[in-house]
Amino acid sequence: MSLGEFEIISRYFGSRPAREDVRVGIGDDAAVLDSRVDKKLVLAMDTIVEGVHFLAGTAASDIGYRALAVNLSDLAAMGAIPSWMSLSLSLPHGDASWLQGFASGLFELADRFDVQLIGGDTVRGPLVVTIQVGGWIEAESWLTRSGAKIGDGVFVSGTLGEAAAGLALLRDRVASGSDAEYLRSRFLRPEPRVSFGRSLRSFASAAMDVSDGLLTDLGKLCSASGCGASIDIDSLPDSPPMRALFDEEQRLQFSLAGGDDYELLFTASTDQVREVMAADRSGVGITQIGVIDEQKGVRCVRKGVPHFFKDTGYDHFMSAKA
Numbered sequence: 001m002s003l004g005e006f007e008i009i010s011r012y013f014g015s016r017p018a019r020e021d022v023r024v025g026i027g028d029d030a031a032v033l034d035s036r037v038d039k040k041l042v043l044a045m046d047t048i049v050e051g052v053h054f055l056a057g058t059a060a061s062d063i064g065y066r067a068l069a070v071n072l073s074d075l076a077a078m079g080a081i082p083s084w085m086s087l088s089l090s091l092p093h094g095d096a097s098w099l100q101g102f103a104s105g106l107f108e109l110a111d112r113f114d115v116q117l118i119g120g121d122t123v124r125g126p127l128v129v130t131i132q133v134g135g136w137i138e139a140e141s142w143l144t145r146s147g148a149k150i151g152d153g154v155f156v157s158g159t160l161g162e163a164a165a166g167l168a169l170l171r172d173r174v175a176s177g178s179d180a181e182y183l184r185s186r187f188l189r190p191e192p193r194v195s196f197g198r199s200l201r202s203f204a205s206a207a208m209d210v211s212d213g214l215l216t217d218l219g220k221l222c223s224a225s226g227c228g229a230s231i232d233i234d235s236l237p238d239s240p241p242m243r244a245l246f247d248e249e250q251r252l253q254f255s256l257a258g259g260d261d262y263e264l265l266f267t268a269s270t271d272q273v274r275e276v277m278a279a280d281r282s283g284v285g286i287t288q289i290g291v292i293d294e295q296k297g298v299r300c301v302r303k304g305v306p307h308f309f310k311d312t313g314y315d316h317f318m319s320a321k322a
């Protein structure tokens with residue numbers, strides 16, 4: 001690449017604000033961090049690949065932002081406080097303006113959550129970004145997918161399907177105006193629900209983030225919990241920008257099967273519903289969309305009648321989801 005690895009690291013990724021618990025940070029052979037006796041360490045790692053998870057030609061700043069956002073979302077789903085990240089960057093060219101843009105998007109989000117880059121690697125290859133994030137959680141208070149109980153309500157934060165709608169608009173390069181702009185930003189710059197995830201620790205029985213689509217992800221939560229769920233599709237959160245640009249069938253497709261929302265999907269006992277709603281101090285929006293039951297699998301219901309949702313095979317360009 002035109003810039004050497006050392007030059008890339010020192011110019012774009014070095015000399016950032018330092019956390020107190022980082023004793024040795026980026027630039028040495030490895031990082032050294034303070035450990036904590038009162039908390040548990042939480043780690044997650046996610047990779048995004050050009051042409052699989054984002055379109056070729058996506059702005060470098062959006063790629064940097066998104067690569068970290070999807071990782072922070074996994075920590076949010078556990079109820080953890082993010083603290084550090086390491087970055088593996090495979091780049092076709094060591095292009096200075098691309099790196100500048102990538103670093104600006106990455107650190108815009110990192111600085112908001114006080115996440116320090118503590119190391120990584122750069123190689124020449126196809127455009128692939130892997131980030132590992134680390135954080136802390138108070139002992140025994142983490143959230144998992146496996147705690148849902150029969151009779152619990154199924155809830156989501158925010159709205160579902162907007163990222164998939166935004167990706168459809170990005171792909172087809174159609175629609176201008178503020179609704180289209182909003183939906184595109186929901187795909188490019190998902191908001192990790194970190195503080196909402198923290199608040200869920202006191203009452204959620206199970207939680208995960210929605211990355212692969214509601215039905216797929218709720219199916220994973222149910223199988224981890226040894227139960228099933230029924231979803232009332234009329235209760236799915238309303239999205240005025242989606243309503244303005246897509247018909248009902250497309251909206252349902254996006255909401256039930258579209259991925260990349262990075263909202264939190266969680267279960268809680270229904271007598272705690274008020275507490276669930278009161279947790280919404282961030283204004284993120286919480287909607288009950290269904291209930292956990294004993295019948296295996298996830299079923300859709302509309303006006304009390306089973307609704308057989310058929311994934312019409314909308315061409316998710318990221319069909320290679322892990």
Ligand SMILES: [Mg+2]
Nearest residue numbers: 074077209211
């Ligand atoms: Mg996840």
